[in-house]
Amino acid sequence: MSPDICIVNFYTVNGRLGLHKDCDESEGSLVKGLPVVSFSIGDSADFLYGDQRDEGKAEKVKLESGDVLIFGGESRHVFHGVTAIHPDTAPKTLLGETNLRPGRLNLTFREY
Numbered sequence: 001m002s003p004d005i006c007i008v009n010f011y012t013v014n015g016r017l018g019l020h021k022d023c024d025e026s027e028g029s030l031v032k033g034l035p036v037v038s039f040s041i042g043d044s045a046d047f048l049y050g051d052q053r054d055e056g057k058a059e060k061v062k063l064e065s066g067d068v069l070i071f072g073g074e075s076r077h078v079f080h081g082v083t084a085i086h087p088d089t090a091p092k093t094l095l096g097e098t099n100l101r102p103g104r105l106n107l108t109f110r111e112y
């Protein structure tokens with residue numbers, strides 16, 4: 001995989017992202033299931049994923065600063081989203097050494 005896209009999302013403590021599929025990349029990339037590689041920085045977040053657009057039926061995992069989540073292959077097509085940001089959970093060393101505002105920074109790398 002040769003990523004040529006990086007999408008940057010910043011979530012304030014009230015930020016949310018509804019369940020969705022990532023399907024804006026090329027058909028070839030999607031058919032091959034080339035992964036989305038996701039880096040979490042700052043406050044931790046509740047990340048939901050599942051095979052339906054239904055938060056009640058989705059699995060939940062907490063993503064913390066420094067976590068890298070990779071979804072490729074079949075899981076490239078899962079519904080996913082962010083339902084909560086946990087305030088004041090970013091590592092103090094990170095806040096001390098950067099100008100990161102309260103919240104969560106997420107970077108996803110993809111190949112078009």
Ligand SMILES: O=C(O)CCC(=O)C(=O)O
Nearest residue numbers: 007009022038082106108
């Ligand atoms: O913030 C996240 O962990 C997910 C971001 C996402 O799903 C997207 O940018 O498409």
Ligand SMILES: [Fe+2]
Nearest residue numbers: 020021022080
């Ligand atoms: Fe997404």
